[in-house]
Amino acid sequence: MQANDDVLVAAPARRPGRRRDASKDDVILEATRQLIAERGYEGMTMDAVAERAGTGKATVYRRWPSKVELTVDAVICGRQFILTIDDVPDTGSLRSDLMSIRGAARGSRNDELMHGLHQAARVDPQVAAVFHEQFVIARTALMRALLERALHRGEIAPGRDLDMIATVAPAMIAYQKVVAGGKAGPDYIERMIDHIIVPLATGSVPAAE
Amino acid sequence: MQANDDVLVAAPARRPGRRRDASKDDVILEATRQLIAERGYEGMTMDAVAERAGTGKATVYRRWPSKVELTVDAVICGRQFILTIDDVPDTGSLRSDLMSIRGAARGSRNDELMHGLHQAARVDPQVAAVFHEQFVIARTALMRALLERALHRGEIAPGRDLDMIATVAPAMIAYQKVVAGGKAGPDYIERMIDHIIVPLATGSVPAAE
Amino acid sequence: MQANDDVLVAAPARRPGRRRDASKDDVILEATRQLIAERGYEGMTMDAVAERAGTGKATVYRRWPSKVELTVDAVICGRQFILTIDDVPDTGSLRSDLMSIRGAARGSRNDELMHGLHQAARVDPQVAAVFHEQFVIARTALMRALLERALHRGEIAPGRDLDMIATVAPAMIAYQKVVAGGKAGPDYIERMIDHIIVPLATGSVPAAE
Amino acid sequence: MQANDDVLVAAPARRPGRRRDASKDDVILEATRQLIAERGYEGMTMDAVAERAGTGKATVYRRWPSKVELTVDAVICGRQFILTIDDVPDTGSLRSDLMSIRGAARGSRNDELMHGLHQAARVDPQVAAVFHEQFVIARTALMRALLERALHRGEIAPGRDLDMIATVAPAMIAYQKVVAGGKAGPDYIERMIDHIIVPLATGSVPAAE
DNA sequence: CGGTAAGCGAGACGGTACGTCGAGTCTTAAA
DNA sequence: TTTAAGACTCGACGTACCGTCTCGCTTACCG
Numbered sequence: 001m002q003a004n005d006d007v008l009v010a011a012p013a014r015r016p017g018r019r020r021d022a023s024k025d026d027v028i029l030e031a032t033r034q035l036i037a038e039r040g041y042e043g044m045t046m047d048a049v050a051e052r053a054g055t056g057k058a059t060v061y062r063r064w065p066s067k068v069e070l071t072v073d074a075v076i077c078g079r080q081f082i083l084t085i086d087d088v089p090d091t092g093s094l095r096s097d098l099m100s101i102r103g104a105a106r107g108s109r110n111d112e113l114m115h116g117l118h119q120a121a122r123v124d125p126q127v128a129a130v131f132h133e134q135f136v137i138a139r140t141a142l143m144r145a146l147l148e149r150a151l152h153r154g155e156i157a158p159g160r161d162l163d164m165i166a167t168v169a170p171a172m173i174a175y176q177k178v179v180a181g182g183k184a185g186p187d188y189i190e191r192m193i194d195h196i197i198v199p200l201a202t203g204s205v206p207a208a209e
Numbered sequence: 210m211q212a213n214d215d216v217l218v219a220a221p222a223r224r225p226g227r228r229r230d231a232s233k234d235d236v237i238l239e240a241t242r243q244l245i246a247e248r249g250y251e252g253m254t255m256d257a258v259a260e261r262a263g264t265g266k267a268t269v270y271r272r273w274p275s276k277v278e279l280t281v282d283a284v285i286c287g288r289q290f291i292l293t294i295d296d297v298p299d300t301g302s303l304r305s306d307l308m309s310i311r312g313a314a315r316g317s318r319n320d321e322l323m324h325g326l327h328q329a330a331r332v333d334p335q336v337a338a339v340f341h342e343q344f345v346i347a348r349t350a351l352m353r354a355l356l357e358r359a360l361h362r363g364e365i366a367p368g369r370d371l372d373m374i375a376t377v378a379p380a381m382i383a384y385q386k387v388v389a390g391g392k393a394g395p396d397y398i399e400r401m402i403d404h405i406i407v408p409l410a411t412g413s414v415p416a417a418e
Numbered sequence: 419m420q421a422n423d424d425v426l427v428a429a430p431a432r433r434p435g436r437r438r439d440a441s442k443d444d445v446i447l448e449a450t451r452q453l454i455a456e457r458g459y460e461g462m463t464m465d466a467v468a469e470r471a472g473t474g475k476a477t478v479y480r481r482w483p484s485k486v487e488l489t490v491d492a493v494i495c496g497r498q499f500i501l502t503i504d505d506v507p508d509t510g511s512l513r514s515d516l517m518s519i520r521g522a523a524r525g526s527r528n529d530e531l532m533h534g535l536h537q538a539a540r541v542d543p544q545v546a547a548v549f550h551e552q553f554v555i556a557r558t559a560l561m562r563a564l565l566e567r568a569l570h571r572g573e574i575a576p577g578r579d580l581d582m583i584a585t586v587a588p589a590m591i592a593y594q595k596v597v598a599g600g601k602a603g604p605d606y607i608e609r610m611i612d613h614i615i616v617p618l619a620t621g622s623v624p625a626a627e
Numbered sequence: 628m629q630a631n632d633d634v635l636v637a638a639p640a641r642r643p644g645r646r647r648d649a650s651k652d653d654v655i656l657e658a659t660r661q662l663i664a665e666r667g668y669e670g671m672t673m674d675a676v677a678e679r680a681g682t683g684k685a686t687v688y689r690r691w692p693s694k695v696e697l698t699v700d701a702v703i704c705g706r707q708f709i710l711t712i713d714d715v716p717d718t719g720s721l722r723s724d725l726m727s728i729r730g731a732a733r734g735s736r737n738d739e740l741m742h743g744l745h746q747a748a749r750v751d752p753q754v755a756a757v758f759h760e761q762f763v764i765a766r767t768a769l770m771r772a773l774l775e776r777a778l779h780r781g782e783i784a785p786g787r788d789l790d791m792i793a794t795v796a797p798a799m800i801a802y803q804k805v806v807a808g809g810k811a812g813p814d815y816i817e818r819m820i821d822h823i824i825v826p827l828a829t830g831s832v833p834a835a836e
Numbered sequence: 837c838g839g840t841a842a843g844c845g846a847g848a849c850g851g852t853a854c855g856t857c858g859a860g861t862c863t864t865a866a867a
Numbered sequence: 868t869t870t871a872a873g874a875c876t877c878g879a880c881g882t883a884c885c886g887t888c889t890c891g892c893t894t895a896c897c898g
Binding site: 016017018019021045046047057058061065066067 | 878879880881882883884888889890891892
Binding site: 271 | 869870
């Protein structure tokens with residue numbers, strides 16, 4: 001899916017000819033993101049992408065074979081970060097760990113981008129695989145790791161199905177953003193942490209407010 | 210959104226000319242559902258709908274003003290049922306109540322239809338409202354009602370945020386179907402009931418298997 | 419080659435559906451001729467044709483399958499007339515017959531159109547056939563008929579190869595217009611008549627000037 | 628028009644660096660001719676020329692500034708010869724002089740090349756000048772010279788317009804090749820000589836066959 | 837005899853036209 | 868007036884080609 005995937009291990013004799021201007025990739029991807037955010041996936045046209053990027057259409061199509069593939073890379077490469085367990089310092093409790101990453105992966109136009117990618121995933125199964133890898137697996141894996149850290153701290157009640165619990169938060173956030181109206185704000189996430197995730201993991205019940 | 214909304218109360222003097230063939234509605238809606246299931250929302254073209262339905266395009270557009278609206282009705286009218294609390298007999302426990310509706314709203318092509326509708330919802334806010342009403346509110350409301358019934362039975366532990374819990378199951382199911390790969394089978398749902406929903410509501414932990 | 423070729427003898431039960439707006443044909447063809455005259459064949463783009471004709475590109479392509487075919491019809495239908503022997507009154511002598519048609523088939527932009535058609539003929543053999551029919555056969559046939567009329571008058575010297583002579587004038591005019599610089603003016607044609615065609619046919623020699 | 632025209636008078640101190648590989652010129656020109664013959668002018672692409680010549684496109688463009696200029700040189704340099712009066716031995720009669728050059732400037736693919744050049748001439752006036760010089764002036768001049776030689780022999784009847792007659796043969800041959808279907812074979816040329824050119828010049832009529 | 841400027845094959849670049857196709861509207865003759 | 872059929876406008880998609888530019892290499896002259 002990556003554009004510059006000619007890594008070709010043990011092929012030091014690089015092909016002749018002018019090399020692709022790697023900086024164009026970023027310019028095109030950024031133009032794509034802007035246009036998706038401004039006009040949505042349908043409204044983002046390849047001509048507009050090329051024009052805003054200051055390139056010809058052929059340059060776009062030389063790097064990405066179709067609109068959906070471009071969208072995929074635009075969204076994936078545009079993610080601020082994919083958090084892993086190493087990015088989240090151990091704050092000493094599951095709740096504060098979760099609160100510390102509460103704001104991750106949000107942004108002004110992220111939801112529209114997310115939908116563009118999701119739409120593309122439906123069209124192309126290869127794209128769907130990337131989508132699944134980046135957004136489903138990665139996020140569930142982070143949750144799972146945080147839960148295991150809490151387990152080692154002794155926070156987790158016995159008998160819990162950690163795999164299942166790890167999917168609850170990604171599911172609820174995606175549901176709010178993708179299925180419901182796109183309002184997974186900090187308050188919602190805090191409420192989810194306090195009333196769903198932490199109780200599920202630890203067996204405790206939040207104090208009445 | 211309903212097609213035949215020109216009933217014009219107190220207009221007994223019916224208009225001249227040929228009357229609409231009401232049976233066309235169903236034919237067109239079924240053609241729409243088939244095509245969405247076969248080719249996805251993008252691949253479902255209005256020409257193809259008209260051709261498969263054996264009608265002209267004008268007949269389609271006379272009844273639905275756009276592709277998205279047609280998609281909405283195709284999916285909504287195609288649903289087997291929208292369950293309400295009255296449709297679910299009180300089985301005496303939250304778990305068995307939930308298990309009794311485990312198979313609802315599934316079907317061979319339902320996921321693709323769901324996605325078609327979801328896509329349409331992004332394009333048209335009016336459609337989004339219908340979508341939200343039919344798929345978000347309705348399902349959450351059913352969960353909420355089941356939880357309240359369990360509360361009256363005394364199953365619910367104190368201090369629970371029932372509104373939040375009511376959204377967990379719809380969120381996880383939709384996530385599996387729409388975001389992940391579309392595999393919300395009976396086993397998954399049972400596992401979700403036993404390890405997530407019931408523990409959240411009752412504070413209990415499932416017996417080790 | 420003609421656009422409206424649905425003459426379909428003995429098919430009185432015409433198909434349903436909107437009929438093609440026959441007036442569009444003329445509008446499109448005229449736009450094509452204008453653009454060829456203004457910008458040449460290469461400069462005449464299908465987008466520009468559609469825009470000037472006030473139609474969509476699909477309407478153009480529904481009627482003509484490609485740029486070359488459109489060019490053919492534009493030029494053929496744009497010809498002022500194809501003269502036949504019946505159009506040329508018998509003036510009593512070959513020379514005055516020829517002089518009476520001296521100005522035929524000329525016009526401000528006719529040469530550029532001619533070239534457009536000629537170019538198209540090279541690309542498509544079917545087009546070449548039409549071209550040959552309209553511009554080679556028709557013109558030679560007229561010359562041949564005029565020569566035979568003169569033969570009946572007794573103007574033609576014995577032993578002449580009338581078929582060969584009939585091609586001389588079309589060849590020389592086309593040569594001047596297509597191969598040389600496009601200057602087959604009235605003076606040139608008169609000179610050709612007096613020093614080439616009439617001498618060839620009658621065996622006479624023009625009076626010294 | 629010539630490729631190596633950078634002779635830069637009074638610049639004997641030639642530039643440093645590698646010199647152009649003169650052999651490339653011929654390879655490129657031959658590739659051009661082949662492709663024009665195979666696919667026509669439109670179908671002959673610069674990429675294909677470079678590929679078949681085994682060179683890069685830059686090497687082509689370093690030598691010829693555009694497709695039309697390349698075409699010109701390809702056709703001009705590809706001609707077997709441009710005959711002048713010095714190339715045609717005096718055979719003692721106009722007819723035998725003409726018959727001796729009957730086969731000149733023909734060849735398997737010459738017609739397509741001719742059309743390529745002609746097409747290019749329409750696009751670029753500078754090319755048109757070269758075309759006119761090489762194919763119109765040169766050929767008419769040869770005819771004119773042959774006629775004058777016949778005049779000195781006493782073959783030419785008085786009062787003839789030799790300039791006009793000199794254009795008849797080039798016009799008829801070009802017409803056959805470019806406008807009509809490309810069939811100016813030896814038989815046709817002999818017939819033209821016997822029934823058109825010689826009668827026009829000498830006033831005689833061919834013997835009936 | 838080594839530096840250097842230019843030529844070389846390969847191919848990416850911006851731009852632009854082509855021909856296809858889909859959405860939604862409009863028109864026809866018949867029912 | 869509705870129907871089936873299908874032509875209509877608009878505009879995006881993806882391909883191809885032209886003429887330019889850039890890469891890393893190779894050649895041949897010139898100091």
